[in-house]
Amino acid sequence: MAEPIGLASGVLTLVIFAHQSCLTLYKTIQSFKTHPKRVRNLIEELEALIGVLESLSDTMKLHTDIDISALDLPLRRCGSACGEFLQELQKCCSRSGGDRQSFRDWAKLRYMGDDIDDFTDSLAAYKSTINIALTDMQLRKSSVTLGRLGDYKDLITTATSDLEARLETIDGKLQSLVERTTSSSATSELESLKDERSSTQKCLLICAEFSKHIQQLQLSSAKDLLQNSDKIPERITSDGIRECRISMEQTTARLESHMQDILDRIMASSSVTMPQEDTRYLARLREEWSSARKCRDICFQADQHLKENVSVIDNYATGDEAVQFLVSNSQKTIHGKNRGYGDLIKQLGGHLSDESIQKVSGDFLQMSIQRSLHGNLGDAGPQVKDMNEKGTNWRPEYGGGRTLKSKPVAGDSNSQAELGKAKF
Numbered sequence: 001m002a003e004p005i006g007l008a009s010g011v012l013t014l015v016i017f018a019h020q021s022c023l024t025l026y027k028t029i030q031s032f033k034t035h036p037k038r039v040r041n042l043i044e045e046l047e048a049l050i051g052v053l054e055s056l057s058d059t060m061k062l063h064t065d066i067d068i069s070a071l072d073l074p075l076r077r078c079g080s081a082c083g084e085f086l087q088e089l090q091k092c093c094s095r096s097g098g099d100r101q102s103f104r105d106w107a108k109l110r111y112m113g114d115d116i117d118d119f120t121d122s123l124a125a126y127k128s129t130i131n132i133a134l135t136d137m138q139l140r141k142s143s144v145t146l147g148r149l150g151d152y153k154d155l156i157t158t159a160t161s162d163l164e165a166r167l168e169t170i171d172g173k174l175q176s177l178v179e180r181t182t183s184s185s186a187t188s189e190l191e192s193l194k195d196e197r198s199s200t201q202k203c204l205l206i207c208a209e210f211s212k213h214i215q216q217l218q219l220s221s222a223k224d225l226l227q228n229s230d231k232i233p234e235r236i237t238s239d240g241i242r243e244c245r246i247s248m249e250q251t252t253a254r255l256e257s258h259m260q261d262i263l264d265r266i267m268a269s270s271s272v273t274m275p276q277e278d279t280r281y282l283a284r285l286r287e288e289w290s291s292a293r294k295c296r297d298i299c300f301q302a303d304q305h306l307k308e309n310v311s312v313i314d315n316y317a318t319g320d321e322a323v324q325f326l327v328s329n330s331q332k333t334i335h336g337k338n339r340g341y342g343d344l345i346k347q348l349g350g351h352l353s354d355e356s357i358q359k360v361s362g363d364f365l366q367m368s369i370q371r372s373l374h375g376n377l378g379d380a381g382p383q384v385k386d387m388n389e390k391g392t393n394w395r396p397e398y399g400g401g402r403t404l405k406s407k408p409v410a411g412d413s414n415s416q417a418e419l420g421k422a423k424f
Contacts, residue, residue, distance in 0.1 A: 011068055011075065012060050018079035019053040022046055025082045028089065033101045042120045049078075049127040056134050066137050070298050071130065077291035078126040084284070085111045085119055112284055113173065122288075125166055128159035129295040136302040156303045163296040170289045171201060177282055178266060193266050200259045207252045211300075214245045256293055260286065323364050 026046040029039065060068070088111050096105045111119050135152050178194050263286045267279065274282070 011071055012057065014072060014075035014079070015053055015057050015060065018075045018082070019050060019057065021079040021082035021086075022050050022053065025086045025089075026050065028086060031100055032103055034104055034106075036106055038116045038120070039106055042116055042123075045120050045123045045127065049123055049130075052127050052130050052134065056130055059134060059137060063137065066140065068133055068137060070294065070301070071133055073291050073294045074126055074129055074298070077287055078123070078130075080287070081111075081119075081122065081126075112281065112288070121162070122166065125159065125162055125292070125295060128155060128162065129298050132156055132159060132302045133298055136305060139305070153306065156299050156306070160296060160299045160303070163292055163299065167289070167292050167296065170285060170292060174263070174282075174285050174289065175201075177278065177285065180278075193262055193269065197259065197262045197266070200255055200262060204252065204255050204259070207248055207255065211245070211248050211252070214241060214248060217241050256290075260290060263289070323361075 026043065029035075029043055029046070032039075035043065060066075089109060092105060092109045093100065093103050096103055106116060109116055114122075132152075132155060135148075135155075139152075174197070178197060263282070267282055267286070
């Protein structure tokens with residue numbers, strides 16, 4: 001338990017850092033008199049990001065045993081980006097005279113070559129990633145409603161798409177900067193590194209496309225396995241696809257590590273000839289590239305966790321004495337409901353062992369059998385009453401029975417009368 005708590009403590013420190021940076025930037029922008037639409041959009045995004053960071057902080061304090069160290073880099077980069085943007089804003093304000101009441105040069109403000117809208121989009125990506133990690137953490141504690149689960153799926157899809165687009169933008173900037181750097185330096189080592197970066201980028205794109213294809217196959221395989229859970233071929237296929245996915249994740253991780261190494265070597269090799277401003281720009285691009293890929297990985301993992309560990313079931317049944325089960329015999333989270341219409345419906349829900357499920361199932365069956373027997377006895381009630389009115393002591397548990405016709409027996413009138421009442 002100590003290790004996860006230690007990791008959580010480290011992440012919490014980064015949460016505080018990111019929150020403070022966002023809050024400082026927010027208050028600074030608010031202190032300016034004029035706020036064009038794009039600036040108002042930035043303010044709204046900062047407010048939302050601050051709220052998500054506060055929710056993450058509160059949740060982590062309640063659940064210190066959960067490891068979310070994957071957020072280390074995104075949180076660090078989020079805090080750094082807000083601090084760097086604040087510096088650019090202060091520089092821009094100084095060039096315009098330093099008066100916040102009359103400052104109107106928002107359109108001239110640039111951060112890493114981007115305008116305010118692009119910076120707002122980058123904050124939205126961090127907010128979505130943190131929100132996804134936060135919801136994934138809550139899912140492990142089974143504290144998410146079914147309605148929010150649908151919103152969560154949409155959030156993952158949207159965030160993944162936005163991060164893919166952002167990665168393309170960062171890759172384009174890296175390509176442009178590397179091209180400019182290598183052409184001005186004109187060293188064989190830098191040319192080789194440029195080609196190596198381009199080759200690695202192509203391999204990463206191949207892995208991304210293949211991973212999407214594997215994901216589609218895995219979804220199709222999951223449906224077949226659900227319909228044929230006892231079939232060995234479907235299980236073998238599902239296991240094989242899962243192994244392919246794991247293998248591609250490992251390959252992608254190795255390529256990403258290699259790309260980071262290439263960028264470090266480019267920075268080291270061109271540090272002498274590259275202007276200091278470009279060196280800082282390349283360092284920021286490298287961090288943005290790594291952070292964006294980590295955010296995308298968090299989205300992928302959350303989506304995979306959702307598909308593998310959460311079942312959404314709407315159980316519907318009609319008819320008398322219907323039996324409904326909404327149970328899990330593993331750690332898989334269930335979100336759903338039993339809806340039954342009829343008399344004497346039996347329902348079971350929750351996390352149970354196989355033995356408990358079998359026991360309750362048997363109890364339900366016995367209840368139905370007893371109900372059926374009591375119903376038959378109820379039908380026999382009027383017949384018992386009629387026979388009792390005729391003076392017999394026959395009971396239903398003795399069997400159906402039948403009345404014998406009287407036959408005269410010589411010399412014994414009493415025997416004749418008694419024989420007429422005999423049953424067997």
